[in-house]
Amino acid sequence: MKVIVANHAGFCFGVKRAVEKAYEQLNKKDNIKTYTLGELIHNPHVVNDLYEKGIKSIEDINSINENSRIIIRTHGISEDLYSKLKEKNLEIEDMTCPFVKKVQNIVKKYYNNGYNIIIVGDEKHPEVRGVNGWCNNTAYIINSSENMEIIPKFNKACVVAQTTITQEQWEKVLKILKNKVKELISFNTICDATNKRQKAAEELSHIVDIMIVIGGKKSSNTQKLKKICEKNCKKTYQIESKEELNLILFKKDYTIGITAGASTPGYIINDVVNELMYKKGE
Known part of the structure; x- marks a missing residue:
């Protein structure tokens, strides 16, 4: 079994920047509670990890007080909501993708x-x-x-x-x-990152037996990658982690292609690759 990872896969610049900024807040000792306005990115593993470490996702800004820090996620927000954040006198970390x-x-x-x-x-x-x-x-x-x-x-x-x-x-x-x-x-x-991922995934999907698209179920760009790959490779599967590989039937002579959405951390991609290499040795 051969495993090939697309040339462009995983975190894009905007997502990487937002995730790094969120984890930076965990090292601050200022006793200011940090929140993300909506899920920071469409990846449950990252969102759950941040929650467990103290950064909660909220939908209603009225649920937090003035002595709080709010991270605007990569997707951005409306002009009106941005004005309300300023009026509420919150510390704003604007991580809207450029x-x-x-x-x-x-x-x-x-x-x-x-x-x-x-x-x-x-x-x-x-x-x-x-x-x-x-x-x-x-x-x-x-x-x-x-x-x-x-x-x-x-x-x-x-x-x-x-x-x-x-x-x-x-x-x-x-x-x-x-x-x-x-x-x-x-x-x-x-965005340029979207174009590169889509082109790389499209090219790879032509030459493999199975295409695996890694990313959150809510991730729009991951869903688009899946649709692109399905046109060329009927055995295209979207998974969020290595645990879901058990649902896919592999054969030793298969060539497996892997791509990942812009909200998928590198360690999750590596976990999937390592799991496939383990299966290769079975």
Whole structure:
């Protein structure tokens, strides 16, 4: 059995930075309670470890007092919620991914200049909800070229992408929008790390017998990796840890491909690889 890990897999810059900042807070001796606003990243192992060490995830800022530190997660938040955090006089550690911050700034600028805002992405995803909050929650949110009927024929509009969607998804929607909007300004805001992971996973999935995608069940970019791999490798499985490998049937002559979402720590990837190498020796 041969095991190949994709050239680009696991933590991206934004996630790595946020996780490191969270663990830094644990070493501070200032007696200020630290919280994350929502799950820091979409990985249950990291979130649970932080919780056990004293950093709790909250959804309602009214549940904490002024003498608290709040970490804004990589997905970012709305402009209104950011203002409320400042009014509450909390110590803020803004770990919004730089790529997401860029999308927020674009949306705010063009909304203020009178453009209708369109976001290509999942309306339920925290990143998209946060971005929408920088145009007063007026954006039209579409997830695919199949629900374009919600978009009127605008005179002018600005369209951006959720940073973790696929290039194919973006291009299909953009092609239709160009025929529906008289003056369309588009920004392909899919992040570079997402593009690299998707391309590496796509290439690897062509040459393996089984493709394993490691990442949290809530992780959007991990789900996208799985869909990409499934097109080329029917035996594609998404797992969160090595324990789930027991559900997959391996053969000694198989070539196994591994990729991982941007919220997957390196040690989890290594655990999966080591477990597969152990199976190889059985």
